Amino acid sequence: xxxxxxxxxxxxxxxxxxxxxxxxxxxxxxxxxxxxxxxxxxxxxxxxxxxxxxxxxxxxxxxxxxxxxxxxxxxxxxxxxxxxxxxxxxxxxxxxxxxxxxxxxxxxxxxxxxxxxxxxxxxxxxxxxxxxxxxxxxxxxxxxxxxxxxxxxxxxxxxxxxxxxxxxxxxxxxxxxxxxxxxxxxxxxxxxxxxxxxxxxxxxxxxxxxxxxxxxxxxxxxxxxxxxxxxxxxxxxxxxxxxxxxxxxxxxxxxxxxxxxxxxxxxxxxxxxxxxxxxxxxxxxxxxxxxxxxxxxxxxxxxxxxxxxxxxxxxxxxxxxxxxxxxxxxxxxxxxxxxxxxxxxxxxxxxxxxxxxxxxxxxxxxxxxxxxxxxxxxxxxxxxxxxxxxxxxxxxxxxxxxxxxxxxxxxxxxxxxxxxxxxxxxxxxxxxxxxxxxxxxxxxxxxxxxxxxxxxxxxxxxxxxxxxxxxxxxxxxxxxxxxxxxxxxxxxxxxxxxxxxxxxxxxxxxxxxxxxxxxxxxxxxxxxxxxxxxxxxxxxxxxxxxxxxxxxxxxxxxxxxxxxxxxxxxxxxxxxxxxxxxxxxxxxxxxxxxxxxxxxxxxxxxxxxxxxxxxxxxxxxxxxxxxxxxxxxxxxxxxxxxxxxxxxxxxxxxxxxxxxxxxxxxxxxxxxxxxxxxxxxxxxxxxxxxxxxxxxxxxxxxxxxxxxxxxxxxxxxxxxxxxxxxxxxxxxxxxxxxxxxxxxxxxxxxxxxxxxxxxxxxxxxxxxxxxxxxxxxxxxxxxxxxxxxxxxxxxxxxxxxxxxxxxxxxxxxxxxxxxxxxxxxxxxxxxxxxxxxxxxxxxxxxxxxxxxxxxxxxxxxxxxxxxxxxxxxxxxxxxxxxxxxxxxxxxxxxxxxxxxxxxxxxxxxxxxxxxxxxxxxxxxx
Numbered sequence: 001x002x003x004x005x006x007x008x009x010x011x012x013x014x015x016x017x018x019x020x021x022x023x024x025x026x027x028x029x030x031x032x033x034x035x036x037x038x039x040x041x042x043x044x045x046x047x048x049x050x051x052x053x054x055x056x057x058x059x060x061x062x063x064x065x066x067x068x069x070x071x072x073x074x075x076x077x078x079x080x081x082x083x084x085x086x087x088x089x090x091x092x093x094x095x096x097x098x099x100x101x102x103x104x105x106x107x108x109x110x111x112x113x114x115x116x117x118x119x120x121x122x123x124x125x126x127x128x129x130x131x132x133x134x135x136x137x138x139x140x141x142x143x144x145x146x147x148x149x150x151x152x153x154x155x156x157x158x159x160x161x162x163x164x165x166x167x168x169x170x171x172x173x174x175x176x177x178x179x180x181x182x183x184x185x186x187x188x189x190x191x192x193x194x195x196x197x198x199x200x201x202x203x204x205x206x207x208x209x210x211x212x213x214x215x216x217x218x219x220x221x222x223x224x225x226x227x228x229x230x231x232x233x234x235x236x237x238x239x240x241x242x243x244x245x246x247x248x249x250x251x252x253x254x255x256x257x258x259x260x261x262x263x264x265x266x267x268x269x270x271x272x273x274x275x276x277x278x279x280x281x282x283x284x285x286x287x288x289x290x291x292x293x294x295x296x297x298x299x300x301x302x303x304x305x306x307x308x309x310x311x312x313x314x315x316x317x318x319x320x321x322x323x324x325x326x327x328x329x330x331x332x333x334x335x336x337x338x339x340x341x342x343x344x345x346x347x348x349x350x351x352x353x354x355x356x357x358x359x360x361x362x363x364x365x366x367x368x369x370x371x372x373x374x375x376x377x378x379x380x381x382x383x384x385x386x387x388x389x390x391x392x393x394x395x396x397x398x399x400x401x402x403x404x405x406x407x408x409x410x411x412x413x414x415x416x417x418x419x420x421x422x423x424x425x426x427x428x429x430x431x432x433x434x435x436x437x438x439x440x441x442x443x444x445x446x447x448x449x450x451x452x453x454x455x456x457x458x459x460x461x462x463x464x465x466x467x468x469x470x471x472x473x474x475x476x477x478x479x480x481x482x483x484x485x486x487x488x489x490x491x492x493x494x495x496x497x498x499x500x501x502x503x504x505x506x507x508x509x510x511x512x513x514x515x516x517x518x519x520x521x522x523x524x525x526x527x528x529x530x531x532x533x534x535x536x537x538x539x540x541x542x543x544x545x546x547x548x549x550x551x552x553x554x555x556x557x558x559x560x561x562x563x564x565x566x567x568x569x570x571x572x573x574x575x576x577x578x579x580x581x582x583x584x585x586x587x588x589x590x591x592x593x594x595x596x597x598x599x600x601x602x603x604x605x606x607x608x609x610x611x612x613x614x615x616x617x618x619x620x621x622x623x624x625x626x627x628x629x630x631x632x633x634x635x636x637x638x639x640x641x642x643x644x645x646x647x648x649x650x651x652x653x654x655x656x657x658x659x660x661x662x663x664x665x666x667x668x669x670x671x672x673x674x675x676x677x678x679x680x681x682x683x684x685x686x687x688x689x690x691x692x693x694x695x696x697x698x699x700x701x702x703x704x705x706x707x708x709x710x711x712x713x714x715x716x717x718x719x720x721x722x723x724x725x726x727x728x729x730x731x732x733x734x735x736x737x738x739x740x741x742x743x744x745x746x747x748x749x750x751x752x753x754x755x756x757x758x759x760x761x762x763x764x765x766x767x768x769x770x771x772x773x774x775x776x777x778x779x780x781x782x783x784x785x786x787x788x789x790x791x792x793x794x795x796x797x798x799x800x801x802x803x804x805x806x807x808x809x810x811x812x813x814x815x816x817x818x819x820x821x822x823x824x825x826x827x828x829x830x831x832x833x834x835x836x837x838x839x840x841x842x843x844x845x846x847x848x849x850x851x852x853x854x855x856x857x858x859x860x861x862x863x864x865x866x867x868x869x870x871x872x873x874x875x876x877x878x879x880x881x882x883x884x885x886x887x888x889x890x891x892x893x894x895x896x897x898x899x900x901x902x903x904x905x906x907x908x909x910x911x912x913x914x915x916x917x918x919x920x921x922x923x924x925x
Contacts, residue, residue: 025214027205028053029237031258032158034070034200046173049145056256057212059135065119067200068111070156073264081153087180093140118278157197210434217242219289221263227408244418266293267309280320284430299351324375334406383416429461435510436461444520449495455487462505496524529555529598531606537613542588548580555598563593752806766793872908
């Protein structure tokens with residue numbers, strides 16, 4: 001105790017860290033236990049390995065350990081063959097420096113068969129051998145190995161390593177390139193076989209200061225990442241929500257993670273393990289997620305036995321020096337009759353239902369937390385489960401938080417759960433008797449001519465922060481202390497002056513080391529604004545890319561420039577006064593390049609760094625100059641009673657069109673078409689129309705439709721091409737209802753087949769009509785479209801993947817070339833439901849729809865303008881309470897109350913839409 005007090009006094013007096021050597025800990029991401037193998041090796045008896053690892057804090061010493069064992073579903077599996085490490089080396093990404101790994105001074109080391117050792121550590125590498133600054137948090141180090149094994153043997157492998165440059169291959173030793181201790185990718189080797197997993201290893205070492213997390217994960221396939229490895233995005237820390245939690249959303253602020261998870265692992269595997277517990281002293285935090293396999297698919301497991309085994313794991317970890325134990329909630333396990341598209345279609349397995357064994361265990365975790373056996377119960381259910389009942393998976397449209405087996409989180413679910421786990425980990429203060437960790441991520445940004453704003457990441461164990469400033473680099477004076485936030489605004493500065501900053505963290509045990517320096521210069525009042533930063537480009541549709549960037553101090557407006565090749569731009573927007581812009585009217589599946597500049601009274605500043613994005617793939621690469629109608633915004637009424645003067649203004653990415661409903665138009669699909677014979681017991685059909693382009697070549701029309709399963713005999717979508725008197729003569733037409741697409745009267749199918757479509761799914765339809773007078777090849781394809789013929793392409797609206805395509809013509813050859821395109825939507829039900837589609841856009845649009853229905857109200861109106869929808873009715877019952885209700889899918893079990901008004905006969909509600917389609921109704925009581 002006296003020595004500790006003396007050390008702390010010395011620490012405060014010297015203003016730098018003074019403490020004994022830190023214990024051996026996990027200090028980087030990407031370490032993993034073996035859970036698979038490559039082999040038996042027939043002739044390719046050599047291997048090369050290269051995997052990346054990110055430091056979880058400043059490191060004084062590094063010691064890599066290698067393994068020669070694996071874990072089956074139930075027990076550790078000893079290797080029956082030796083594995084020889086012939087060369088191993090560390091490669092520092094930031095500098096390209098290479099340092100050999102040795103074993104008692106030797107490069108070669110044989111990991112013996114049948115060993116009880118968990119891992120074989122290489123010699124310690126001290127930070128003094130690295131040129132430049134000492135290894136720090138977020139630095140990437142690559143572990144490289146060249147090894148061999150006897151023919152007929154196996155080499156164990158661990159979790160995936162898919163970061164660019166990662167590699168694990170086996171090959172014939174005769175083809176060895178003979179170059180080692182190199183940087184960069186593994187050279188091409190003739191006859192090699194590539195695997196997506198690497199040799200098991202642990203990235204251990206000693207931090208240069210206390211207070212940093214060293215985390216071990218114990219769990220089954222849910223935390224290992226089954227269901228996440230399909231994610232094509234490389235993740236440097238590994239797959240699964242456990243590994244994803246090692247890095248923040250920007251891939252930085254790393255936490256050191258070691259993965260002991262295994263597909264199929266049960267808690268009984270920890271009854272008498274030999275090797276796995278040897279890793280526990282390397283951690284100060286345990287994340288445990290067992291129990292799914294113990295309960296079993298149909299609830300056959302013993303919860304009392306499971307409780308005892310889990311409590312034993314927590315005790316064993318604490319006895320090994322683990323300071324904090326985190327436990328996750330057990331996720332749902334369900335079957336489904338509709339591929340998990342809805343909550344109603346799901347059924348929890350036996351033991352996984354309300355009050356079942358899953359609930360018993362989740363309640364047990366809460367109880368153990370209150371008793372101190374667990375430090376944190378991580379509620380991963382909020383991220384992946386139905387918000388109304390956590391026994392079911394979320395089913396909110398196309399973003400699925402689970403895979404199709406009802407057991408494992410999907411990439412989206414793992415990402416969301418990883419955020420929850422990371423947030424819980426960052427609340428922990430390990431090594432509580434130590435000073436706080438060094439603050440990281442310090443950023444200085446000029447806010448005005450006399451103000452600079454600072455921000456940084458929270459340091460583990462910090463109670464407050466101290467800010468120091470200097471007018472030269474390396475020399476500072478304290479300007480603020482006892483700051484409890486992770487930001488500070490330094491004011492009353494001189495204009496056009498550079499300032500330099502560092503921060504330190506403080507707690508009752510002392511002061512951390514100073515952060516890395518950050519600098520910024522206050523704004524020169526006579527200079528143009530700085531170049532914008534943080535520019536991002538995101539594809540929003542087949543023809544739209546959304547841009548956003550950070551605010552630039554002293555900027556009055558922004559200029560957006562676009563190019564189709566890197567480095568060459570044309571101004572597409574100026575005097576933009578917000579920090580976002582939607583670029584529309586683009587070609588599908590095309591990459592665009594952008595820069596943004598800021599402007600003020602002093603002139604234009606420098607351009608931002610370039611970003612690029614590619615629009616999503618759409619229909620074939622059609623000449624967009626011939627697109628005369630694009631139905632991107634629509635709202636279709638039920639049994640509308642329009643006069644000819646009612647006009648809808650629609651923005652179609654190429655211009656403004658007046659689409660007028662034509663009163664008196666009936667049965668454009670022919671009197672013999674069953675879908676046009678009766679709508680809701682009668683009524684007149686009205687259509688959106690637009691004249692066909694008079695230009696030559698292929699004229700293109702696009703629209704989308706959604707056929708809800710709740711609507712049966714009274715719902716249909718009609719579309720087709722006609723002549724000027726299309727009420728009497730339809731050229732070619734289709735009707736769609738309840739998953740069935742039917743040909744209109746006198747419409748002939750020339751090629752392809754009518755697709756079978758699904759209700760409750762949005763489709764985008766591209767209709768191509770050849771009016772050129774000669775055969776035409778459809779752009780981007782080898783398909784020839786005859787003159788006077790029509791091609792129809794069906795795409796999935798969310799993924800823009802092609803469903804089906806075909807060509808059509810009219811059986812009445814006397815019909816002239818069509819010059820009118822018509823679309824009708826008729827959706828209704830006994831509940832007076834109205835469907836509004838594609839209204840979440842950034843463009844101004846006015847869409848008015850009224851109609852009759854039973855029960856009351858008899859009409860609804862919709863107006864969309866500048867991101868807001870106004871919904872109204874003039875047929876309400878006086879004195880009643882009227883509730884506007886909404887669903888995004890008719891399969892949702894519950895209507896959501898959006899607005900409530902009482903005692904009126906008419907009302908207008910304004911809402912901000914959160915989705916691109918919705919169903920509305922008014923409930924009067």
